[in-house]
Amino acid sequence: MPTSIEVSQVDAFTETPFCGNPAGVVVDAADISTDIRQKIARELNCSETVFIEQLETRRFKFRYYTPETEVDLCGHATIAGLHTLQAQFGISGEIVAETNVGGLTMRLEADGTAWMRQADPAFRALDEDMQRAVVNALQVREEDLDAALPFQLAYTGLWDILVPLRHLATLQELAPQFDRLATICRQLGAASVHVYTMETVDQEATVHARDFSPAVGVNEDPHTGTASGALGALLVHTGVVEPGSYVFEQGWSVGRPGRILVQVTRDMEVFVGGKAVTVFRTQLRTS
Incomplete structure (x- = not known):
């Protein structure tokens, strides 16, 4: 076990430091134990830290940790990890x-845009009682919901509860009861409650969202790649939008604005993309 480990902090889904979503990145992680990985993630205190091992020339292992636990997949940490592989090792093209x-x-494109293929999408209905529980935990009214948009669970690597609101102002003013949201997520096996509206700050954007993940130790995640992929897939699946490329906004509510690129093909292949910027790179003592 190394006594000093190089770590980076990278802001994903932005080119501006202190915007987007910060992720910890550790490359050459093969010799780092699970216990130390969890301690590093807790020390950095980003919503996720990615640990990367090179297996072959263009094949890597990515593992993701919140400050409290390992999670199966994380969009913004993947974008941060891809950015780091390109910045430090000049890797481009497909891996x-x-x-x-x-x-x-x-x-990895030449201009620095990183694209992440998501897992094949899946969808689950949410019964009326559970919908009501989510609405109450978010502390909104039934009439705040946008009945023209889907309110259900979707998956592109993690299950997310996707909640549509009519107005951006309602979304920006949310004050959820995080303990209740955490209980609901655990009951449903979901990573987050992802609340969205078709009212946006930028006219070029399609969706504005906020993401609450208290069940995995993150009350609000500034930018959420997997949930954005799940939402894009759901909007195509339900006919709200056609297959294509879209911009999803997130992060305004926590002072870290950024934009997530979402592509959904006619065959329901889902990609999430964006740029990133390294904020710092340093050595972290482990003993």
Whole structure:
């Protein structure tokens, strides 16, 4: 076990430091134990830290930790990890990332845009009683919901509860009861409650969202790649939008604005992309 480990902190889904979503990144992680990985993630205190091992020339293992636990997949930490591989090692083009949900194709473009293939999408209905519980925990009214949009669970690597609101102002003013949201997520096996509206700050964007993940120790995640992929897949699946490329906004509520690129093909292949910027790179003592 090394006594000093190089770590980076990278802001994903932005090119501006202190915006987007910060993720810890540790490359060359093969010799780092699970216990130390968890301690590093807790010390950095980002919503997720990714640990990367190179398996072959263009094949890597990606593992993700919140400050409290390991999670199977994380979009913004993947984008941060891809950015780091390109910045430090000049890697571009396609690679495969082995994750807990399987091997996923990633792509690094010359301009620094990183693309993450999501797991094949799946969808689950949410019964009326559970919908009511979510609404009460969010402390909104039934009339605040947008009945024209889907309110259910979707998956592209993690299950997320997707909640549509009519107005951006309602979304920005949310004050959820996090303990109740955590209980609901655990009951449903979901990573987060992802609340969205089709009212946006930027006219070029399609969706504005906030993400609450208290069940995994993150009350509000500034930017959420997997949930954005799940939402994009759900909107295509339900006919709200056509297959194509979209911009999803997130992070305004926590002072870290950024934009997540979402692509959904006609074959329901889902990609999440964006740029990133390294904020610091340093050595962390482990003993």
